[in-house]
Amino acid sequence: MTIGDHLEELYGLPAFTFPGSGGTTELPAPDAVAWRIAVESYGAEPPWTEVFARFCAAVDTTRVRALIVGAWEDTYDCAPSDVIEALVAARDRLPALRSLFLGDIVFEECEISWITQTDVTPLLAGFPALEEFGVRGGQGLEFPALRHDALRRLTVETGGLPVSVVRGVGASELPALEHLDLWLGTSWYGADSEVADLAPILSGDRLPRLRHLALRNSEIQDEVAAAVASAPVVARLDVLDLSMGTLSDDGATALLGGQPLTHLKKLDLHHNYLSEALRQRVREALEPAGVEVDLGQDDADRDEDEDGTVHRYVAVGE
Template identity: 50%
Template structure:
């Protein structure tokens, strides 16, 4: 399955396509979206960003969403463009790179690059979301302000997972990793998540999403005994291939009754097991919607290509 709709809200703000003809622009009132035509000419994205910066001066937009940059299927997003303009983007608090639908570019085809320079150039950034992981890189970094990190992919490399786990993010409360499938580069295993699950990293974490995972059963078994779960309010294992085996591991592990929400949607549990999860966690908002039927060739994640 692919992603078929653009974001409508981001960072609590409505997403508004930037129009240079707009006469009144409130930099803090919207998440401004820049989107190029497919195979746009070199320099078009930079020109569009320049026009946005002119209208949102002196601090730039509070939230920025980038869709197609002209060649997402072929060239990674030019993070250096944002880094060069960091002095004019001092108001930026939320950034989404890669708001593309499957019709524009399948998630597994979206090229990315090294996101470390962005984190280093924007010390006040609070939310960073990146869609696509082909070529995605991250060097462990300390960031004092980041509260939310979301990496959406059809296959998240183990090197990136380990780098996230090694980052020093003292204020991060929301982490969402779309682990994906091995065929598209998702070679991470539960062991790569160990520092996160052990609670040794990300001391403020309260929302953990390990989504879209081909290794959902392995992840569920690891989560069942993970010390970090005791301080979570939300656990999200949705979009993956969770079956009765994984659900049984979750219920047999540590108590989950302290959670506010448990998202297991898009799953392969039997109706009986899905109901059992709901019944055994009466005070938790449990989502077991979107039950799938296993195909002859096996189970599948919700988002891959």
């Protein structure tokens, strides 16, 4: 599976692409949409920073609540350092900004595992009132530990998440965080974390308000499920998401054999490698208690060698 569609909404607001040409398109009210600012991803002219400057001149940015950063020029080779610097430099002009997504880039512009990123934490430091932050792309991504008192939602979408980012998120003080979504990915594209690296997240010590935990798109999904089965943070979750990965009967059995999950509102396991018998066990264990269970369709990609060895794949890799 690839990412073929741009974000349609952010912060509950419909996405609207700012016209980079500076044409005559009628602009919506500044606080009515999530503004998407993007350029062509291959040697674009003008550069992203120039389009952003044009946006700041055309829109009352004091009322802007959500920004979506789409492709910048040469996303394969260039980190968005200039983009981040421009956003931080404009922070006084964006006092109402509450949601920011960096890298709303689809596969036709740049495959997810080839998006070049950098240290994104200056955006969080520069916008202390930010409530939602998301980033797509793991190549070169950095997330050193920080403290942010307002952030409620953190999303990191990758085909391969560096262990340094996993550890940075786990070591961060995020007292308001309610929703954490990490796409761990595959070692083919840079994922090098182990289950032990998730321990600070699974303990929940630094995440007192966490209610939605997604650790997904992982080639070690069975090991993650086994660790989650006894994780202290699970007892206070409303939603547990272990989808998009290589979950097999082993992982699902470990999950069902751990702590009770009947308090959940939703368990999301779509895109999995479960047998029909295990799928039925999951339903029977949770659905009578009112848990919404998403097992998706039995359509995850797999290859089988002549000796019967089955190769399993995450939903989003390259």
